[in-house]
Amino acid sequence: MTEASADYDVLVCGAGVAGLAAARGLGDLGLRVLLLDKQRAPRAVAKGEVLQPGALRVLRRWGTEQLLRQRGGVGLDRLVVRSREGEALMALDYGRLPEGDRGLLAHDHREILTALTEGLGPCVEIRRGTLVREALRAADGRVSGLVLAGGEGGGDRVVRAPLVVAADGISSRLRRAAGIEGRRTDYPHRLVSVELTAAGPAPADFSAYLTGRGLRLVYPLPGGRIRLYLQTGPDELRGLGGDAFTEWLARAVGQVPGLAGLAPCLADAAVTRQLFSVSRYLAGRFTVPGLALVGEAGYAVHPMAAQGMNTAITSAAALAEQLARLLPATATVDAAARPRLEAATVDAALAAYQAERRPFLASAARTSANAARMVTDLAWPGRVIGRRAVRCTGANPRLLHTVTHNMAGLGPLPLTPLDRLQQIGLLPDPRAHRVPVNS
Template identity: 75%
Template sequence: MTSRSRHGVHLSRDYDYDAVVCGAGVAGLAAARGLGGLGLRVLVLDKQHTPRDVAKGEVLQPGALRVLRRWGTEEALRRRGAVGLDRLVVRSDRGAPLMTLDYGQLPEGDRKLLAHEHLAILHTLAQDLPPTVELRRGTLVREALREDDGRVGGVLLTSQDTRAAAAEAVEVRAPLVVAADGISSRLRRAAGIEGQRVEYPHRLVSLELTPPGPLPHDFSAYLTDRGLRLVYPLPGGRVRLYLQTEPDELRGLTADGFADWLARAVREVPALDGLVPALPEAVGSKQTFAVGRYLADRLAAPGLALVGEAAYAVHPMAAQGMNTAITSAASLAEQIARALDGSAPGDGGARLGAAAADAALRAYEEERRPTLVQAAKTSANAARMVTDLAWPGRVVGRRAVRCTGANARLLHTVTHNMAGLGPRPLTPLDRLQQIGLLPDPRAHRVPTA
């Protein structure tokens, strides 16, 4: 029996699933894949009837690829035409490399990135879900359900079918609820988990192009007087282009006005001349979005785990967001696996019990949050180095690019961190050497491990 109080829905422990995952983006699908791989019965819910085609989450780092390799998803993406890259490069507007993160120096098996469009990554993850996972789209999660002791024990949901005048609310019970419902997560707010979102003082415009000439062969960020220009290849002879803009720079522009703005913005970067012929046809692919960063104060509460942008969001420049979502989902599944060993079965036929779930959530928080804190610093520093147009930030950022680019030791550390292979924090001394305020006698000593 369940009862409703002014604080929400309270229920006894009689579970319908082992886990309910709220959100079918990369984070939610990765969590479902990891949990379903343990033989758990998992329900994935998403309010969208079909996945949205958005310009995000297209470059997979080696740390995430380690996870996808275990699941067989990496090979599936390669069969779908994913493009392999081996470098992240910060360049001048004429294309001269200023700082090159060479993935070829990383351990065997971790020397490539993969690029594919976001929808292809979502579809591949969805097709690889184990048979114990049910994916239900067009369903809105209205609120979390609370057990008698206050822990989260399920969700209240309704269909998003617009043909239904009044969709019936349905309670779904599970000892584990995974909030993968984005940066505005309703479940995170319901759990009382705080965090601060910081908006960057610019926007990004994304376009997809099919240039007539050779494709770029790496992930390149160009430094310009008007901010970031980011380019990398996609399958099928296509290219993704990001352009930094002032918040109101494009406001009120007609389609022709935007086409003129775009042509000027690309022609200002001589290294991008090869993209100019493809610009007219690319105008229709324009997506514009605000950019911010966010890190939740906690990653878990009793019965509830946060993954993906519900927990952590960063600037796209460093290609960290999707990758930390995948590795966080894998970490959660690993902690659940450990907690399942020797644990009592759950109630109502569930394999996972509340005690085992909460033990795993505590371990997930302890293992994962320091990694996300470090990844947030790495991403914020990388974004600031190439996007800050204020005079002091621009001077420091350009200096950091040049000094880091000339220091093999720091380059190797930054590459390792960007690849998601485990945090290697830069010390205060490293930071001073990174902006050239102190000499580095170890600059040519690249770590062997």
């Protein structure tokens, strides 16, 4: 094993949205960041395409939101749960949120990655096609670097840094190496995604349709394209390819009258098919000395809630903000004036990051899990309770405001046990119309 000559302040493992956002936030502090990814190029993935207001606050500060809008990003102002016929049962109206936070933005996942990459400053170096084998530990057990494959003579090599960021996904090797435990739950269904070209006007919002066979989710993409997700059984599409899949897709869409306008767009959709397993995960903690978890390495949710990519961005920004508080004032202005990053400074920032992020993400996980359960549970009790919750929440302005605020990623407004009973109509809500004004 050979020792790498380069020395960095931060090593980021994973160049998805979480890793790129972490590299951007930490690089902007004047820190020397090495961003590593095993893939040689970003892949086109049909998820992580809808940005919530909380994440857009961060991207606006970085100039990334403006870049995405210039490149055709589609603005949306509502997230709607609908009946099969298209009736709006619960509409999250982002126009009622504070000024500057009144909308979502939809764009292709790879375009979001590209925009984040283009915003990286000179302090960030990217190495793609590099496999991270394991975390390096100091004598006291602190994470102090990474072991990379592909050193001189084919051996491994070591890169050292006082801060390592694990942004390597839900199966994170670095999380496991750090001994961080959590609970992963696999949903009893899969999601299949197809991309359509609109024959007429594209959908105007992010709409989830409730059906007897599960979720049907639709939203617009740039260039008059439409993303359609369909819930399937674990083996429902096994062996279905080509014409057989096209027939299955036509039946699945035909069973939802509210989606009748998509029928003419289905003929060429089969070639865009992507199938996803769906899980949720929340780590027991988000740091150990020398290491922080960002994105799906620490937190993963059902795509229906459009929370995963957004909390990855806000978590990356939160990590950078906690470290910025402890750095000398000159560090963010003049990298040459910044002293060497010390382990004690890093670990103090990690403690603050853990204290702030853990309750925030635990709340977001509950919100996302409840939202997914309401629209995907096919068991009779779950369907009855889920439909009641959708209708009762949709008819209660106070609860609707709370759910919208939480889904937007603007900070948790907790739902009390009393609120939960009112959500399913078991108790009246005398405060139903007490909605904060633009707050």
